[in-house]
Amino acid sequence: MKQTRRRLLALIIATAAVMSLAGCHTDMWHQPKLKAQSANNFFADGKTDRPLVTNSVPVGYLRDNEAFYTGKVANKPVAQLPVPLTRELLQRGQERYNVFCSPCHGKVGDGQGMIAQRGLALRRPPATFHTDRLRGMPVGYFYDVITNGFGVMYSYASRIPPEDRWAIAAYVRVLQLSQYAKTNELTPEDLRKLQESTTNTESKP
Numbered sequence: 542m543k544q545t546r547r548r549l550l551a552l553i554i555a556t557a558a559v560m561s562l563a564g565c566h567t568d569m570w571h572q573p574k575l576k577a578q579s580a581n582n583f584f585a586d587g588k589t590d591r592p593l594v595t596n597s598v599p600v601g602y603l604r605d606n607e608a609f610y611t612g613k614v615a616n617k618p619v620a621q622l623p624v625p626l627t628r629e630l631l632q633r634g635q636e637r638y639n640v641f642c643s644p645c646h647g648k649v650g651d652g653q654g655m656i657a658q659r660g661l662a663l664r665r666p667p668a669t670f671h672t673d674r675l676r677g678m679p680v681g682y683f684y685d686v687i688t689n690g691f692g693v694m695y696s697y698a699s700r701i702p703p704e705d706r707w708a709i710a711a712y713v714r715v716l717q718l719s720q721y722a723k724t725n726e727l728t729p730e731d732l733r734k735l736q737e738s739t740t741n742t743e744s745k746p
């Protein structure tokens with residue numbers, strides 16, 4: 542019985558000691574430090590924040606791949622996709638295109654999206670992609686239009702990240718081909734299907 546009481550006492554003392562050790566570290570809460578954007582007369586400009594070293598870049602923002610991030614090299618739109626052309630890329634492009642572009646440009650890129658059909662306030666109608674001029678544009682041009690806007694069309698840079706801009710640009714090419722495939726570029730199999738599905742097989746140049 543006596544032993545039990547002694548053990549209990551020892552336990553209480555040990556607990557109290559641990560608690561007091563843990564609780565006494567107020568020095569951790571009062572550290573000499575500088576708060577962001579506070580005044581400071583240590584530096585000549587009177588500010589705590591130090592100016593960034595010239596050319597410093599936050600982690601993950603180096604963006605040294607000019608073609609990928611601007612769609613241009615030496616100020617000219619690139620003709621080659623800077624990402625691998627895969628089925629996944631085109632499917633992603635289709636999905637993103639339908640979300641962001643089809644309301645104006647239409648699902649096939651003919652400029653007949655719902656907004657255009659309803660005649661909602663746009664100073665100029667959405668472009669169709671099926672013109673000789675736009676068919677002849679390098680893929681980087683479409684990336685650039687998405688990034689910087691064009692005429693009355695505003696920039697989508699804040700809403701569509703670079704990866705998705707390329708996916709959409711690649712898909713715009715798909716749409717262009719969908720309305721303007723040259724029959725001599727089709728496989729015999731596809732040509733046969735085409736001839737079966739339509740009696741109007743007028744070939745394009």
Ligand code: HEC
Binds near residue numbers: 641642644692713
């Ligand atoms: C709110 C409507 C609207 C949306 C959404 C929109 N556009 Fe446009 N787009 C326009 C209009 C309007 C023009 C014609 C601008 C002009 O001529 O001033 C245009 C023009 C273009 C052109 C033609 C540029 C040229 O050289 O003639 C391309 C390419 C284009 N858009 C691509 C896209 C893509 C890709 C998306 C989706 C990321 C998109 N647009 C989303 C309204 C829109």
